[in-house]
Amino acid sequence: ASRKATQKIEDLRAIPWGFSWGQCRLTLPGWFGFGSAVDAFVNTEGKDPKAQLALLQKMYRQWPFFRTLLSNMDMVLAKSDLALASRYSELVTDARLRKKVFTAIEAEWQRTAEALTRITGDKQRLTHNTALARSIKHRFPYIDPLHHLQVELVRRWRAGQGDERVQTGIHISINGIAAGLRNTG
Template sequence: AFLGEPGAKRKEAIALLQKMYRHWPFFRALLSNMDMVLAKSDLSLAARYADLVPDGKLRKKVFAMIEAEWHRTHEALGRITGAELRLANNRALARSIEHRFPYIDPLHHLQVELISRYRAGSQEEKVKRGIHISINGIAAGLRNTG
């Protein structure tokens, strides 16, 4: 709600956050991590995972909330840091992440398919193993823990 304040209060809130970003190393590191996570996120891939939810009404409601929050976060981060481009202060990391996507994206699509098969009742060990391998592959590609 802090950034959701109307008018003058919102401007004051943003000014305070901008000051914190400039002068407080912890807050700057926190926003730097948020910037990296946003750079690694892909709403079109997230939509593929959302498609696994069988209740269409629930899926649309929850995913709409996720999308809205992603956009609000992206906009707020840009206003606070002054950088509209993700990882503007770390172009080497941005390039590294962008170069990994072509290798990670197929793993996401494979994982969605394997999860779908598992939920449909497949008890094949290959399906379970494939899910675990895809989790590890995606985590390694994103350089995050699984």
């Protein structure tokens, strides 16, 4: 998980970091900051906000790279679930810190979803990928209970109430969620 045998955040590798955001159904590396960036771009001082948004919409229509970037963001937003993610946030024992961080994440998720809608015109996630939308609709009711189980098992483990069975349950839930999400999450 780390580049060196230290406990410093700077040494944490990106793969487990990204994986953990998928496990808790936030998929944060795939969208965080986009909404704020779009807001900053659209509201650039001395520029017409309508013209700035129109430029982003034109880029979406005409530039395959940008369209693919937004399509991928649409997919990770569709796979995210703020309600489930809030269950994971309950594992943070410092209530003030938990609320501060999760509120910021929720606000950015909303900004990003709104920015994506303003650029693409799509009011629903995965409008252009109905097969994936249908797949998620059918798969996620089976994955969601694994998330609740995982939160409880991690809570027990952290509280010192875990044994080999709890640890095995955590590992099984990790594998089940990753398989159900059909990506590295």
